[in-house]
Amino acid sequence: MKFKSNKIEEQVADNGLLHRRIFLSNAGALLGAGASGILSGSIAHAQGAQSRPPWMRVPGKGVGGYGARARFEDHVQRSAGSAPGTTGAGASRTPLEHLEGIITPSSLHFERHHSGIPEIDPNEHRLLIHGLVERPLFFDMNSLTRYPMVSKIHFIECSGNSRVSGLIPEPVQQSCGVLHGLVSCSEWTGVPLSILLDEVGVDPDAGWILAEGSDSAAMSRSVPMSKAMDDAMIAIYQNGEKLRPDNGYPIRLFLPGYEGNTSVKWLRRIKVTAEPTMTKDETSKYTDLLDDGTSLMFTFPMEVKSVITSPSPGLDLEGPGLYEISGIAWSGGGRISKVEVSADGGLSWGEAELSAPVLDRALTRFRMAWQWNGAPAVIMSRAIDETGAIQPTRDSIIAAKGMKFAYHYNGIQAWGIDANGRAVNTYA
Ligand code: CO
Numbered sequence: 001m002k003f004k005s006n007k008i009e010e011q012v013a014d015n016g017l018l019h020r021r022i023f024l025s026n027a028g029a030l031l032g033a034g035a036s037g038i039l040s041g042s043i044a045h046a047q048g049a050q051s052r053p054p055w056m057r058v059p060g061k062g063v064g065g066y067g068a069r070a071r072f073e074d075h076v077q078r079s080a081g082s083a084p085g086t087t088g089a090g091a092s093r094t095p096l097e098h099l100e101g102i103i104t105p106s107s108l109h110f111e112r113h114h115s116g117i118p119e120i121d122p123n124e125h126r127l128l129i130h131g132l133v134e135r136p137l138f139f140d141m142n143s144l145t146r147y148p149m150v151s152k153i154h155f156i157e158c159s160g161n162s163r164v165s166g167l168i169p170e171p172v173q174q175s176c177g178v179l180h181g182l183v184s185c186s187e188w189t190g191v192p193l194s195i196l197l198d199e200v201g202v203d204p205d206a207g208w209i210l211a212e213g214s215d216s217a218a219m220s221r222s223v224p225m226s227k228a229m230d231d232a233m234i235a236i237y238q239n240g241e242k243l244r245p246d247n248g249y250p251i252r253l254f255l256p257g258y259e260g261n262t263s264v265k266w267l268r269r270i271k272v273t274a275e276p277t278m279t280k281d282e283t284s285k286y287t288d289l290l291d292d293g294t295s296l297m298f299t300f301p302m303e304v305k306s307v308i309t310s311p312s313p314g315l316d317l318e319g320p321g322l323y324e325i326s327g328i329a330w331s332g333g334g335r336i337s338k339v340e341v342s343a344d345g346g347l348s349w350g351e352a353e354l355s356a357p358v359l360d361r362a363l364t365r366f367r368m369a370w371q372w373n374g375a376p377a378v379i380m381s382r383a384i385d386e387t388g389a390i391q392p393t394r395d396s397i398i399a400a401k402g403m404k405f406a407y408h409y410n411g412i413q414a415w416g417i418d419a420n421g422r423a424v425n426t427y428a
Contacts, residue, residue, distance in 0.1 A: 012350030015343040016371035020353040023324065023369060078108055079178050088116020089217075091158065093181030096328065097312045101355075102363040103153070104184035106239050111246045112158050112182065114281070115217035118266055122250040125214070127234070131272035134201030141250050144234065147191040152233070152256065153362045155330045157302045158182035159259035159286060159407040166394045166411045167403050171425040176312040179425065180413070183330065185363035188254050189237035193270075194229045202272055210277045211253045214266035221262045221286075222276035222298070223255065231256050234267065257332030257361040258300045259407070261286050291402030301332035303410040304391050306339055306366070306383035317421030320374035325352070328363045331385035335359065338384040339366040345378035345414065345428045346393075352381070372417070378428045380414040394427060 010019040078092035092111040094104055122141045130136035161182035164172050172179065202225070209228045212220040223232070235243065235254040243249040248265030255263050261281065276282070276298065288296040306329035311317055329336045335358055340349040352366040366381070382391040394411035416426035 010369070012368075013342060013344070014348040015377055016373055017341060017343050017348075017350040018322075018369040018371055019350075020324070020367050020369050022322075076108070078110065079175070079181065080111075089114055091160075091182060093177050094184045095175070095177035096181050096183075096307070096309050097176040097315050099309070100326070100365070102185050102328070102357075102359075102365050103239065104186060104363075106186065106241070106244050106247070109184040109186060109238075109244070109247055110158065110182045112160075112260065113215065113246070114219045115215050117245050118215045119245065120214060120250060120266060125250055125268070127251060127267060127270070129196060129200045129270045129272070131210075131270075132203035132206040132274065133197075133272050134203075135199075137196075137200050139196065141236075144191055144251065145236065147195055149189055149191055149236070150233065151187055151189040151237075153185065153187045153357075153359050154254070154256045155183055155185040155302075155361060155363050156254075156260045156263055157184075157305075157330070157332075159261060159299070159302065162305070162409045162411075162413075163406050165409070165413055165425065166397075166427070167406070167409055169403075171427050173313065173425055175314050176307060176309050180307045182260070183328075183363070185330075186238045187240065188233060188235045189240075190233040190235035190251070190254065193232035193234055193253070196234065196270075197228060197272070200272075205274055206272045208273045208276050210269075210271040210273055210279070211262070211264040211267060212269040212271070213248075213264045214268040219261075219264060219281055220277070220279045221264055221282055222273070222279065223253075223258075223262055224298075224300075225272075227255060227258065227300070235263075255300075257302060257334075259286065259302055262300060286407060288401075288405040288407050291404060296405075299408055302330075303408055304331035304333060304336075304383050304385045304389045305329065305410040306336075306381045306391055307413045308341070308379060308381050308415060311379070311417065311421075311423045312415055313423045313425065316423060317372055317417065319421060320372055323370045323372055325368045325370050325379065327352075327366050327381050329354075329366055329381070329383035330361070330363050331383065331387075331389065332361060333389050334361065334386040336364040336366075336383055337386045339364075339381055340384075341366075341368045341379065341381050343370055343372075343377050343379050346380060346412075349382070372421075374419065376419055377417045378414050378426060379417060380412050380428065382412050 076098040080092040165179035233254040308327040352368040355365040414428035
């Protein structure tokens with residue numbers, strides 16, 4: 001959204017960054033007086049009678065059983081990619097640059113499948129909990145829904161997210177969603193796993209669980225018992241309705257803040273174990289290869305991260321003027337405590353406004369006002385979470401970890417804005 005204002009005040013950092021209250025308390029400045037005024041360029045002065053559009057001349061469509069969005073929004077799509085030679089394996093990414101607020105529509109939640117989406121009959125599906133337990137039990141879907149449920153708003157992020165934004169020698173020119181869209185945020189509702197583990201009676205020697213999916217890859221991950229007993233959930237609902245098949249219908253494990261792959265979809269089995277199982281999905285994949293040839297394993301929490309979604313590639317500026325910068329921040333470490341924005345390539349930083357609600361391990365929306373003077377600029381954001389963790393620069397990550405690793409990249413994203421207002425991925 002572009003605004004026009006002649007006021008350069010409320011400056012919070014160099015190159016035109018302004019406190020967002022300029023939008024709220026200086027409405028007069030925005031609306032202006034007289035002809036030079038308001039939001040000009042996009043809004044014309046009202047003159048004469050308003051004509052009646054065609055859709056006012058006929059009765060509208062009737063009610064429907066399940067809603068659909070306006071056809072004019074059909075261009076807002078997940079960007080998909082499949083691994084060559086495989087069936088159903090691959091990922092699709094949330095078009096972050098087309099969304100606002102913090103909730104991802106279920107239809108646009110990112111996907112990552114290792115052998116496609118199974119079509120599971122909920123009447124046939126069972127969850128087995130066994131291993132180091134007193135009473136192995138099967139749970140069918142009816143019995144699961146009789147346990148007390150909780151609802152929580154959390155992001156889920158694939159640990160491979162953002163790799164293409166910063167770990168390629170030359171910056172990849174794609175949209176914000178293609179570069180960072182393996183993160184989404186929903187309200188999840190389900191049964192705390194600790195309740196079910198209490199039902200089966202966990203052996204005191206148990207230190208881990210194995211969670212296994214019901215897809216044809218039997219995708220499975222080991223999870224520490226401490227996490228399973230803390231805030232793990234058997235999720236049944238997403239954004240108020242049953243999970244979508246691409247998000248694990250009829251049930252998935254949900255582990256707040258952990259790398260997405262561990263929130264095993266189409267969950268069919270939890271085995272209580274003493275040690276991690278070392279499945280193919282946590283040895284050949286989802287390990288972090290370092291420059292010295294060793295790998296980090298079981299790196300679970302997702303790091304603090306942020307990205308400016310507007311402006312961003314494809315959402316170009318319309319010319320010099322006052323804009324609202326908007327973006328998202330999140331951390332597996334807890335709440336976002338601060339987001340800073342720079343419009344001069346990181347030389348100066350101003351604190352952005354965090355839009356309520358600011359929730360634990362959820363996407364957090366930040367906003368800032370920017371008076372763009374029309375000159376080329378580099379804009380970027382960095383997030384800080386309640387543990388004090390600060391989103392690092394790309395350079396510092398590569399200095400510490402090299403460029404061979406493929407997971408947990410959380411470097412600061414810089415967008416270069418050229419004199420035409422076009423935004424590109426840039427390594428600043
Ligand atoms: Co990891």
